[in-house]
Amino acid sequence: MSKKLVLIDGNSIAYRAFFALPLLNNDKGIHTNAVYGFTMMLMRILEQEKPTHMLVAFDAGKTTFRHSTFTEYKGGRQKTPPELSEQFNFIRELLDAYQISRYELENYEADDIIGTMAVQAEKEGFEVKVISGDKDLTQLATDKVTVDITKKGITDVDSYTPSFIEEKYGLTPHQIIDMKGLMGDASDNIPGVPGVGEKTAVKLLKEFNTLEHLLESTNKVSGKKLQEKLEEFKEQAILSKELATIHKEAPVKITFDDISYTGLNEKKVYELFKELGFNSLLEKIELTHSEEAVLEDIDYIIVDEVNDEILTNEVAIIIEVMEENYHKSEIQGFAIANENGAFFIPTEVALQSERFKEWAADESNRKTLYDGKRSTVALRWKGIDLNGVDFDCLIATYILNPAQSTEDIAAIAKSKGIFDVQTDEAVYGKGAKRCCPELNILAEHLVRKAISLQKLKGIYLDELKENEQYDLFKDLEMPLSLILADMESEGITVDVSRLKLQGRQIAENLNNLEKHIYELAGEEFNINSPKQLGVILFEKLELPAVKKTKTGYSTSADILEKLEKKHEIIKYILDYRQLGKLQSTYIEGLLKVVHEDTSKVHTIYNQVLTQTGRLSSTDPNLQNIPIRLAEGRKIRQAFVPSHSDWVIFAADYSQIELRVLAHIANDESLIDAFNRDLDIHTKTAMDVFHVGEDEVTSDMRRQAKAVNFGIVYGISDYGLSQSLGITRKDAGTFIERYLESFPGVKEYMTDIVQDAKQKGYVSTLLQRRRYIPEITARNFNVRSFAERTAMNTPIQGSAADIIKKAMIDMAFRLETENLKSKLLLQVHDELIFEVPKDEIEQLEKLVPEVMENAVELKVPLKVDYSFGPTWYDAK
Known part of the structure; x- marks a missing residue:
């Protein structure tokens, strides 16, 4: 059986992992990004290399034998970040759980341990793989020793073999040391010869082979200035080569029997992953047995x-x-x-x-x-x-x-x-x-x-009890699951003939749109082909190309919307796409899932999918029927009661997320507006524009509405500028004025982000948690997204909890009052019932009463309702 030894530069890979990944935390606030990256690297190595022997070498301390030669060796290095230092113990625990040997040696570096073991292993007939982020180790490459150097992150590597080094530099592995002697290494504070970089060093070594031969022959070097530099810094170059040379005879006290690898300790790995919060890795581990x-x-x-x-x-x-x-x-x-x-x-x-x-x-x-x-x-x-x-x-x-x-x-x-x-x-x-x-x-x-x-x-x-989430589990989600089971079993009746009629009407509209598009294009082509459409728009019609991809011009919806005023063909294409999706996804899609025995669709509610607590539905998805298009709204005409003398009754919360925001932020102005039943968008426009109610224009209200709902999602000045079609500066000013007008909201946004950074999670009113490890990420975009998530989740999640509570209360009241009415669907903030006509009057009182009293807030919850022969008419 062939023997394979993997040697890992522990410090180097830990540093690489730390700086490659955002600053992750587990639920106890412990930083875990370096451990996570190190784990990913280990899993990849075990899968790809299948080693028989394995060792991770660490630096034993800050000083080594090299410091006695050059006291400034590695001087000037920045102090290890405490967020990384605290992770080294976990990396050691990780290696112990994986049953991978680790070793450090007083007065020597990890490089020296690796160099010594690599040489011995080659003599013993091992195939050797060295893994590091430090190119110094490439000097160890031989026909039997490959050195993998990480590039970006920790999974993208270059494999240094003698042939790779020859191709990359035109040098042998041993000449890497000479190259370091000439060019130095800023990361280790190895001085080298000032002014000599990699390119010059490689050129010189190709001509003179070794550093020593070069320094003996400086008079043959072309360029007087370079000659003088080499003469002046001759001793420094020799010292630099010495510092860069890996010691291959370090007094390592371990044998190959000590570092044989037989597999991980499954239980210890799982316990450690559980402690660190590496939930996504639990399923991915490749067990050795x-x-x-x-x-x-x-x-x-x-x-x-x-x-x-x-x-x-x-x-x-x-x-x-x-x-x-x-x-x-x-x-x-x-x-x-x-x-x-x-x-x-x-x-x-x-x-x-x-x-x-x-x-x-x-x-x-x-x-x-x-x-x-x-x-x-x-x-x-x-x-x-x-x-x-x-x-x-x-x-x-x-x-x-x-x-x-x-x-x-x-x-x-x-x-x-x-x-x-x-x-x-x-x-x-x-x-x-x-x-x-x-x-x-x-x-x-x-x-x-x-x-x-x-x-x-x-x-x-x-x-659950430790997290104070038992009530959420027992009183909300458990009873809700049974109500959802009732809703799924009951289903909602579909008028198939009406749905087919709508399909024929959409097909006719698509046919007419197709003719208009061909006429405006001057030829027939495949409208659904981005490549063909791109040629028509950007070559034949010479519209300005906003973005080009490898396969041609981008014709995505956002690109086309920017071009809508440039040519009338664009509107027809956008309409064609929307109607095409309606036809395939909703008309044909719904017809496929109508149950042959019940003439109903029985959507499946996913209760455990979203991180905010919202429900989603599949087979079919009834929450995403597009209602902005008239044709989309008409699809709801096909949803009817299961009895001819019944009606569809729809009730939805009015501005529930803004009301939750007022409560959570405890903003006096917002609370007062809702308590006085003012139009919240008009009120916001008055405060932001400093005008009276009668001076608020429709445009002012529109902008106020965009900010009101945008604030809930942590909208940026850029996002608002895109939404309103105004400059980024104006949008920023608008947001500033809003936050000045509602100081409680501003304080909430600041406090919730800080809270999330400390705890690692945010909570809803009913103690639903969302963990946000990315909130301490170094990457600005990643961190900003996490901050917006922290602001939004307590609001959106609390709104989701409220309607769930309303569903439970509603089911209880329908049962206890012996009503025949049934809850059929939940669509975001809306509940859909089918109701006998003789119970309509009761439902008109009961539904708002129950929904508006699901939870007690500092502002009233408000419910709008309507009913009719179809879901469409109940809006």
Whole structure:
């Protein structure tokens, strides 16, 4: 078996990682960017190099034997930033967790350890890979020793071999030392010969081969000034070469047996990643052993009949639905873990058992699940009610860290130190190869997932309480998931004939637009081809090209909008694109997902996706139907009640985010305006322009409205200038005046950013957190975006929490008052119901009452509502 040794310059790579990445923090405020970068580098090396032996060398101290020769060696270096210093212990912990040897030697540098080990390893028949950010180490390159030098960041490298060095410099690896002797090295304070740079040094060495030969032959050097420099600084050049020479016989006390690499300690790595907050890496680790090898044996029973031993009043249960669209998917099986053991129940056994159906429907039987909404809906399609969902590990994961991927139980289990379960991908395969395995494999996999849920529940309960997020979990997100399950199961009725009619009308409009475009272009072409369109616009019609890409002219929407006044063809093209998207995405897309049995679309609400807490919907996405275009709005005409004598009732919060801003910022002026029910945009225009109410023009109000909503998102002067079509200077002045008029808002914006920098996260009114590690980034753009996120999240997140609370309260009132009306959809700040005509009067009172009292703010919440025969008419 071939032997491969990887030698890493620990200090150099740590510095590279630190300065390559923004200043990240974990949730405890510990800086982690250097450790993160170092980890990424390690993972890449292990995957690509597959070493049999590995060593990371560190500098032992500030002084080495070189300082006795030249006291100013490495003098002038800036002090290590404390944000980096504090990470070295974690880097050492990381190496220990990966079971990678590390070594430092008093009076010597990491370079000397690496040089000594590289020479010995080559003699022992190893293939050697050296990794550093310091080009000094390229002198070690041989046919068996490759030196990887990081360029940008830590993953982009140049591999220095003798042939690479020959091609790059025309020198041998050993001549790198001579080159350093001549040109010096500012980073190490090696003086070299003043005025001699890399180009001159390379030229001289090509002619004279070595530094010593050059200095003996200075009279043969062309250029009198250079001759004089070489003579004057001869001793300094010799000293510089000596300083740059890596010591290859350092008294290293480790053997190759000491640095053999057999693989990481999986548990320690996961525990460290968990502590550091490296959630995205937890799933990416390539284990040195197979998944099967690390799984401990478990006892479980495959049952052919359910009984009281299995169906106890407290269980962790897996209801396995493989397909993303669980409305149409078959259930693969059930697994239960309880105090009596672990059990797998085949699908047909569960679905045919009246005892199972009774137990599932019994509220008093407490059930821990992973994605209870998915399980509830899947069972409901089989005619079985699932009640008593007491704890949902998916929701707990999301609340504790909304940025974490939550697709797989195995990944989140491992992040909590639980290693007894495989990923779904390992069991089912992926892509076209994804399929359900044989019964025994499926049974064991589902049982392991159920056991993991049992363990996770206790861990999550502690963390939720520690974060003061248990109420958010128990009182908001858990009951909401069941309401969403009801909404998904119920669906909303679609008038297919009306949708098809709209499709025909749009097709006709597209045909007419196509003719206009061809006429204005003077020829026919593929309008949907950016390349062909670019030629027409920028070559044939000679419009000014704003941006050119590798494949041709850019014809993106923002580019075309800037050209709209230059030629009438642009408006037709923009309309053509919008109508084309309406036709393909919404008309044809909706028709594909209308359920053949119910004539409804059953959108799936994703409760654990966004970091602000907002819901999103898929299959189909009913939250993004474009309503700015008349044709887009008309699509809502196809959404109708499920009964002919019912109506669609829509209610939405008025300016909820501005009201939340007034509350959180505690701005007296904003609070007063909302309490007096003033038009907030008119009020803002009055304050900013210093005019009376009767002097506010429509343009003033429009600008005030843009700032009001822009402020919520931390808008910049540039963003506002683009939005209003004014100069950046005027926009900046406008924002300044706004903040002067609303000092509470200004103070909030400053304080929330500082708070986020200290804590590493921001919170909503109901304690939903969003972690923002980028807020201390060195990169201005990254940091600015993070600051805007910090300003916006408490507002947008609190608004999302409020409507969720309203949905829960509304569902309770509909049930307790025995109303037939049903909540069908949530679209951002809007709730959509279907209502019998004889309940309209009750809903007109009930909906505003419930929604406006969902939470108590310093300003009143206000709800607008309307109703009609279709969703379109209810607006």
